[in-house]
Amino acid sequence: MTVSIQNNLLRRFFRGRNSAEKQFLAGAISPLVLYMTFWTIFPLLWGIALAFFDYSPRQTGGFLGFGEGNPFVGLQHFESMLNFTADAPLEVQQFHIGIRVTLLFAVLVVPLNLLVTLPLAFLIESINDKVKGIFRTLFFLPVLAPSVGVAIMWGFIFHPQRGLLNAIIGEFTGKLVGVAWLRDSSLTVWGIPVALFAIVVAYLWQDMGYNLVIFIAALQGIPQSIKDAARIDGANWWQMFARIIVPLLMPTILLAAVLTMISAFQVFDIVQVMTDGGPDDQTQVLLLNIYSYAFRYQKMGWAAAVSIVMFLLVFSISFVQTRLLRTEWEY
Amino acid sequence: MTVSSVSRKRVTFRINLAYFILIPASLIALLPFAWMVLSSFKTLKEIRQIPPTFVPQEFTLDNYVKVLDDPDLPLGIFYRNSAIIAVANVIQVLFTSSLFGYIFAKFEFKGKKALFWFLLSLMMIPHQMTMIPGYLILAKLGLINNLLGLIIPAAIDAFGIFLFRQFALSIPNELLDAARVDGAGEFYIYRRIVLPQLGPALATFGMLTFMFNWNAYLWPLIVLTEKNVRTLPIILTWFSNQQVDKTNLTMAASVLVILPVLFVFLLVQKWIVEGITLSGLKG
Numbered sequence: 341m342t343v344s345i346q347n348n349l350l351r352r353f354f355r356g357r358n359s360a361e362k363q364f365l366a367g368a369i370s371p372l373v374l375y376m377t378f379w380t381i382f383p384l385l386w387g388i389a390l391a392f393f394d395y396s397p398r399q400t401g402g403f404l405g406f407g408e409g410n411p412f413v414g415l416q417h418f419e420s421m422l423n424f425t426a427d428a429p430l431e432v433q434q435f436h437i438g439i440r441v442t443l444l445f446a447v448l449v450v451p452l453n454l455l456v457t458l459p460l461a462f463l464i465e466s467i468n469d470k471v472k473g474i475f476r477t478l479f480f481l482p483v484l485a486p487s488v489g490v491a492i493m494w495g496f497i498f499h500p501q502r503g504l505l506n507a508i509i510g511e512f513t514g515k516l517v518g519v520a521w522l523r524d525s526s527l528t529v530w531g532i533p534v535a536l537f538a539i540v541v542a543y544l545w546q547d548m549g550y551n552l553v554i555f556i557a558a559l560q561g562i563p564q565s566i567k568d569a570a571r572i573d574g575a576n577w578w579q580m581f582a583r584i585i586v587p588l589l590m591p592t593i594l595l596a597a598v599l600t601m602i603s604a605f606q607v608f609d610i611v612q613v614m615t616d617g618g619p620d621d622q623t624q625v626l627l628l629n630i631y632s633y634a635f636r637y638q639k640m641g642w643a644a645a646v647s648i649v650m651f652l653l654v655f656s657i658s659f660v661q662t663r664l665l666r667t668e669w670e671y
Numbered sequence: 672m673t674v675s676s677v678s679r680k681r682v683t684f685r686i687n688l689a690y691f692i693l694i695p696a697s698l699i700a701l702l703p704f705a706w707m708v709l710s711s712f713k714t715l716k717e718i719r720q721i722p723p724t725f726v727p728q729e730f731t732l733d734n735y736v737k738v739l740d741d742p743d744l745p746l747g748i749f750y751r752n753s754a755i756i757a758v759a760n761v762i763q764v765l766f767t768s769s770l771f772g773y774i775f776a777k778f779e780f781k782g783k784k785a786l787f788w789f790l791l792s793l794m795m796i797p798h799q800m801t802m803i804p805g806y807l808i809l810a811k812l813g814l815i816n817n818l819l820g821l822i823i824p825a826a827i828d829a830f831g832i833f834l835f836r837q838f839a840l841s842i843p844n845e846l847l848d849a850a851r852v853d854g855a856g857e858f859y860i861y862r863r864i865v866l867p868q869l870g871p872a873l874a875t876f877g878m879l880t881f882m883f884n885w886n887a888y889l890w891p892l893i894v895l896t897e898k899n900v901r902t903l904p905i906i907l908t909w910f911s912n913q914q915v916d917k918t919n920l921t922m923a924a925s926v927l928v929i930l931p932v933l934f935v936f937l938l939v940q941k942w943i944v945e946g947i948t949l950s951g952l953k954g
Contacts, residue, residue: 360856360857361778361857363857364856364857364858365774365778365780368770368771368774369774369780369786372767372771372786372827373786375826375827376789376790376827379805379808379823379824379826379827380793380801380827382804382808383801383804383805383808384796384800384801384804386804386807386808387800387801387803387804390803390804397807397810404807405807460693460696463689463692463693464689464693466689467689467690467693475693475697476944477937477940478697478700478701479696479697479700480940480944481700481701481704481933481937482700482703483943483947484882484933484936484937484940484943485886485929485933486885486886486888486903486904486907486928486929487886487888487904488886488888488904488905488907488908489904489907489925489928489929490703492907492908492911492921492925493703493704493706493707493925494703496706496707496710496918496921496922497703497706499918501719501721501723502718502719502720502721502723502918503723504702504706504723504725506722507722507723507725510722511722516721516722545700545703550947553944553947553948554947554948557948577688602797606797606798606799608888608889609888609889609904612888613908613911627799627889630799630802631889631893634802634803634806635806635893640803640807643803644803644804647799647800647802647803648800650797650799651796651797651799651800654797655795
C-alpha cells in the first residue's frame with residue numbers, strides 16, 4: 341500500500357519525463373532523502389531534544405531513552421548558563437571558561453593568521469615562478485600532517501627540560517631555562533595564559549597553509565595590467581601591498597577571516613593533545629568542554645545544550661562578520 | 672637612465688628582499704619537523720640531557736627498531752584501519768557527490784530547489800551538533816568500535832555535492848541528449864559520459880576527502896575506543912601517553928605515522944591545494 345502511494349507521488353513529481361529518466365531520478369533521490377532523514381535530520385532533532393533533558397546514557401528511559409531516569413528539565417540547562425554567581429554549578433563555571441577561552445583563542449588566531457599569511461602570499465607571488473612552488477609547498481606542508489602529530493611535535497618543543505624553545509632561549513641568555521610553557525598556570529602575558537599562546541602558535545603553524553594557498557590563488561587573479569600601472573606610477577612595495585593588493589583582495593580576505601574564525605571556534609585536536617584543557621582550565625576550549633561532558637562524564641543532555649549555544653555563537657559571529665565587511669567594500 | 676631600467680632595478684631589489692624574508696621564514700616553518708626527526712635518532716640518555724642537543728651526538732636507529740618491534744603497537748593494523756576508513760569514504764563520497772551534483776545540475780524535478788537549499792544549509796551546521804546523537808545512534812546499531820561506524824554515516828558530503836554541481840553545469844546538454852537519442856540508459860550516461868568529464872574534480876575532491884579522513888581525530892576518538900580498531904592519530908596519542916618519559920620513542924613513532932603519508936600527500940599536493948582553493952573561493 342505504502343509503496344503504491346509512494347509510486348503515485350513519484351509519478352506526479354517527475355511528470356513529463358520519459359520513464360527511464362523518472363526511474364533514474366526516483367532511484368537516486370529517494371535513497372538520498374531517506375539517508376539524509378536518518379543520518380542528518382533525525383540526529384539534529386535528537387540533539388536539540390537532548391538539550392531539554394537531563395540525559396545520560398547510564399540511565400534508562402522510555403522512547404530514545406527520554407523520561408524516567410532521564411527527566412525532562414525544560415529550559416533549565418539554558419537558564420543555568422546565565423548563572424554568573426560564584427556558587428554556580430561546576431559545569432556552568434566550566435562552560436563560562438569554555439566560552440571565554442574559545443573567544444580569546446579565535447580573537448588571537450584570526451588577526452595573527454591574516455597578518456602572517458597575507459604578506460607571505462604577496463612575497464611568494466612576487467618571486468621567480470620556478471622557486472615559487474617550493475616555498476608554497478614548504479609553508480603548506482603542515483596542513484597535510486595530522487594535527488595530532490603536530491600537537492605532539494609542538495608539545496615536545498615546549499617541554500620544560502627537554503624542549504627546543506627553552507634550549508634556544510638558554511643559548512641566547514646563557515642561563516639554564518626551565519619554563520613550563522604548557523603547565524604553569526601562573527604564567528600570563530597581558531592577562532592571557534602563556535599556555536594558550538603556545539597552542540595558538542602550534543595552531544597557526546599548522547593552519548596557515550590554507551589561507552596562504554587561497555591568497556596566492558586570489559593574487560594570481562589580479563590582472564597584471566593593474567600591477568603594471570601601479571609600478572609605472574612609482575608605487576613602492578608597501579604602497580602596492582596596502583593600496584592595491586589589500587583593497588582588491590578584500591572579499592577574499594573577509595571570507596578567509598570567516599573560515600579561519602569558524603575553524604578556530606572548533607579547535608579540539610591540538611588542545612586535547614597538548615594540554616587537555618590545562619593548566620587550571622586555562623585552555624579549556626568549548627569543544628573540549630562538550631567532549632568531556634558528553635563522553636567522559638556522560639552528561640549528554642548538558643553537553644547537547646552547550647553544543648547548541650556553540651553553534652549559535654559560530655553562526656551569529658560569521659553572520660555579523662559577513663554583513664559588516666560586506667557594506668565596507670561597496671564603495 | 673630609462674624608465675624601464677629604473678623599474679627593473681626596483682624589481683630585483685624587491686625580489687631579493689622577498690628571499691631575505693622567505694628563506695628564514697621557511698626554515699622556521701620546517702624547524703618542528705626537523706626537531707621531531709632529529710630527536711627520533713637520539714638515545715634515551717641524550718634525550719634526557721639538559722640542556723638538550725639539536726643534532727644527535729650519538730646517532731641511533733634503536734628507537735625505530737623498538738617501536739616497530741613493540742607488540743603493544745602493531746602499527747600495521749592501525750595503518751590498515753586508517754586506510755580502510757579513508758579509502759571507503761573517498762569511494763562512497765566521490766560516488767554520491769558526483770551523482771547528485773550531476774542530478775542537481777542537469778535535471779528538473781519537483782522539490783529540487785528545496786532539497787538543494789536544504790543540502791546547502793547543512794554545510795553551515797558544524798559536526799559537533801550531531802556528534803552526541805550520532806554516537807547514540809551508532810551505539811543503538813552496535814557500530815561502536817566498528818570501522819563501519821566511521822563509514823556508514825559519512826556517505827553524503829553536502830560540500831561535495833555542491834562542488835560537483837558547479838563542475839557538472841559546464842557539461843554540454845547536447846552531449847547528454849545525443850547519448851539519450853542513441854538509447855543509452857541514464858546510469859550509463861552518468862558513468863560513461865558525465866564521470867569522465869568530472870575527472871579533475873574527482874581527483875581534487877578525492878584527495879581532500881582522503882586527507883581529512885586520514886587525519887581525523889575527534890570522531891574516531893569517540894567511536895573507536897577499543898585498541899585494535901583504532902586509527903593512526905588515536906594510537907599515536909595513546910602511545911605518547913604511554914611513553915611519557917621516553918620522548919625518543921614517541922618521536923620515532925610520530926615519524927613513522929606522519930612522514931610516509933606526508934610524502935604521498937606531497938606528491939599529490941597540486942590537487943589538495945586546488946581543492947582548498949576551490950572551497951576558499953566558493954563564497
